[in-house]
Amino acid sequence: MRITAGALRGRRLVSCRGRATRPTSSKVREAIFNLLGVHIEGARVLDLFAGSGALGIEALSRGACSALFVDSSALARRTIKKNLSALELPSRGRVLGGGTKSVLGSLSRKGERFDIVFVDPPYGGGMAEETLEAVSAGGLLTGGGVVVVECGKRESLGKKYGALRLRTSRLYGDTRILLFEIPSGGSREALERQ
Secondary structure, three states: OEOOOOOOOOOEOOOOOOOOOOOOOHHHHHHHHHHHHHHOOOOEEEEEOOOOOHHHHHHHHOOOOEEEEEOOOHHHHHHHHHHHHHOOOOOOEEEEOOOHHHHHHHHHHOOOOEEEEEEOOOOOOOHHHHHHHHHHHOOOEEEEEEEEEEEEOOOOOOOEEOOEEEEEEEEEOOEEEEEEEOOOOOOHHHHHHO
């Protein structure tokens, strides 16, 4: 697996061994970052269900200022740290373990905010919806921030989660990519009541 663009373009990433993780293909990663466009430069990134860290590391390569990687698997966390070290990025990346909901709650209580949140859970388990609800409830997005969800093509997600609204949905083979944002104009509380 290689980084597709930016300062680290072409550099290799170590993948997690076994079937517990499903790496995002380079084609889908490229599509995600094409959809994000200008949101990447200087962004603070949260990579949930991070696996090897490919999405967050790709964002760093393309100009994001920092990335926080979250995964419950010790193997995934070791792999992310190995990738960050090999690419000389440890000062720009942090790695946390634990359940996603509890980590999101902790980040919310600390007042942490992110410009881009990647959500790439195991397909079909309902975790994408739970995570979208937790991100919205925790107020973890900055103004103009975006949540990118990767799920299976047969999964059906809603068009709104709290203040988050679906901006676009694209299909790439067996993978669906959805972008959610908090629309400008109107308070978070008013959007959540809609």
